Amino acid sequence: MSRTCLIEKLSHHVDVNDIQADLLEGLERERRTVAADALIHSAGDRVDSLYVLRSGWLYSYSYLPDGSRQVLHLHYPGDIIGLADIPFAQTTHYLRTASESVICPFPKRSLDEVFVHAPALACLLFSIGMVDHAVLADRMRIMGRMGARERVAHFLLEMISRMRITSDDGTDEYEIPLTQSLIGDAVGLTNVYVSRALAQLHQRGWISRQQRRVRLLDEDALRASVDFSDRHFKIDTSWFPTSA
Amino acid sequence: MSRTCLIEKLSHHVDVNDIQADLLEGLERERRTVAADALIHSAGDRVDSLYVLRSGWLYSYSYLPDGSRQVLHLHYPGDIIGLADIPFAQTTHYLRTASESVICPFPKRSLDEVFVHAPALACLLFSIGMVDHAVLADRMRIMGRMGARERVAHFLLEMISRMRITSDDGTDEYEIPLTQSLIGDAVGLTNVYVSRALAQLHQRGWISRQQRRVRLLDEDALRASVDFSDRHFKIDTSWFPTSA
DNA sequence: CGAGGTGTTGAACTTGGTCAAAAGTCGTGG
């Protein structure tokens, strides 16, 4: 078992040697438990920590002038949270727990050590950040041009493909700890239409569900309907420097 | 005047010393002129080059199952193109010129040298990539929750804020070398409604235009209507390693 | 002057939003 959250996360993709592990271990000072539905930071706060999510679910969101909300990202166990705010001195969004969570903060200022002493890890961090970008681009594509049923289908697929990284059993069933309002805020619908879209997917026999537990009955049909690409499958590490 | 496109771009944000400049210069092999409306690469092509856009406009896009199109990013002179595809072995989208352009390709494989020998530049590349992420997140926020008029207003604002980086005169007038269909594909509308939204903005006295030349008459009103944030203003370089 | 691409305008239509009420779910306390 690896020594810290961050090491565990990164060693999914590359071999982390002892020197690198020492470096990473130094970053991670604490492990913090946060209750469900708690605000971790607000938009405009100074960015001084990134987090590795040990367990639980977080989401980041922002508000619009009319008070409505847009959910930007869901964060799953194993995610590194805060890479998106690296270029800015202040955060660009709110961050909140969906369920009770354990987060491991590490200071932004210490990232320079990774870039100086562990270039291969820096490449990996960069790549991980850009995977988030691709996920966002996929969602935008869906939101810009597709209807309610497809938006929800895409959301379900993205969710399960993300969960399969960490829980290796190729399950097709999972629990969504999110209200339909929140799902709507993520894909640009109201709670009412999320409910209707889920009902439609059920009628087509593509999913089944009881409460918040969903099973994908016809994943191929779901994928085809939204032309789904799995961005989490594999990171191209071929160009990384070999950490001699 | 700096020696290559890439050096010029990066020295906007940090001081590039001679050693780093040598490194960057080695990356950039050629300068290629491309006609208007030419395809530079297709989704699924191998990623082996990134580009610095010297002059002209490009856009990246992808298709949906029904044949409609989603424009993901506009690329302006000075942009580094391809950072979003770094984690993948194949590109995730199409890349096309909007106008005749000059691009400077540099190989993805050589990026490792930057990470090994110039960590400060690697930090900067990372940050630049994440600015793109933030721009995308802003657009998603608008597309998820706002109407046609606001989407177009946001598009205009994002465009001018991006152009002000390179052309330092704080102009409020510019030429859009894009059809309204393309703008629609970027913000999730049809050409018809882009036209109507522009007409609305004009009626309110917020913009004026003749052909594709637009002037922002009331930028404050435009900004307020979409709660606009300028992501290009400044990158937080405080945590970068000092390149001794 | 004519042709093709682009932009504008109008009318019918569709999708998803809004509002409201009913039904289900869950935790708490009696």
Place this chain on the structure above:
DNA sequence: CCACGACTTTTGACCAAGTTCAACACCTCG
């Protein structure tokens, strides 16, 4: 163990925003 209250989900009726289709106007370039 049941009753209550808060929250979430479902369903229905109506409404509004944007799409689609089509015609027409406008540039621009030959």
